[in-house]
């Protein structure tokens with residue numbers, strides 16, 4: 001007989017998660033920052049802050065700005081770099097009982113292949129999310145995630161350099177046709193899709209008569225993007241057979257249920273943990289109680 005808990009086990013490739021509720025890459029840092037506030041071992045997993053080969057200081061100037069129903073960020077992929085991540089952060093994450101999904105991004109092809117090779121040395125890493133979609137980095141990220149041919153070559157390269165690792169391709173909503181990008185990722189060997197990253201936006205400081213963010217553009221997240229994310233997941237889930245993780249604007253248990261109904265196999269919570277850190281666990285509890293809502 002299938003128990004309630006087993007019913008909500010989530011799998012992508014060879015990787016299994018105790019439930020289909022994860023923290024999205026970024027807001028929770030490496031997970032450790034939230035270990036006093038969220039019982040992270042009760043969640044399916046934590047997608048780490050995106051790691052690049054070399055450490056990145058991130059963008060200068062203003063990085064976060066609240067909007068009417070969301071958050072603009074221009075963090076610019078600040079991270080400790082691969083060597084410190086694998087040497088210090090990953091052992092601490094595992095020690096804390098957190099189930100990591102390692103998020104990777106590269107500034108160019110050379111960095112990318114080195115980063116994949118570095119990742120392949122760490123047997124504890126069984127699932128990777130390729131961040132093909134960060135809108136804050138001038139080189140690399142945006143071009144990769146908006147072009148099916150580049151998605152194909154980046155995912156193929158990861159597939160060949162990380163043979164036993166489950167691969168998630170994280171897509172940007174800032175494209176005409178997310179379904180073709182999801183299909184390209186699947187065709188290149190991805191085991192799952194994550195949709196969506198932030199929506200491009202900007203803000204203006206009216207007193208200074210200039211953009212709030214140095215890079216002008218920033219990434220919009222939070223409740224404002226929920227309808228965009230739902231539609232993207234709906235379309236991506238119909239374009240591929242691999243599981244889709246839904247992210248974008250989840251700020252209640254009901255929002256998460258909408259993603260499952262749209263076709264998601266799992267959800268990721270990001271911005272909401274800044275003001276409601278108990279939300280991911282409440283979603284997991286509701287799924288344990290009622291099972292996964294059927295796709296509509």
Ligand SMILES: Cc1cc2nc3c(=O)[nH]c(=O)nc-3n(C[C@H](O)[C@H](O)[C@H](O)COP(=O)(O)O)c2cc1C
Pocket residue numbers: 024025026027049050071073075077103131134170196197198220221222223225247248249250268269270271272
């Ligand atoms: C402050 C902040 C930092 C983020 N950093 C990353 C990142 O490093 N890598 C990534 O793939 N997504 C990053 N994201 C995007 C989130 O993972 C998520 O895809 C997006 O915010 C939509 O979900 P949400 O509305 O629940 O936040 C970041 C989002 C925020 C708000």
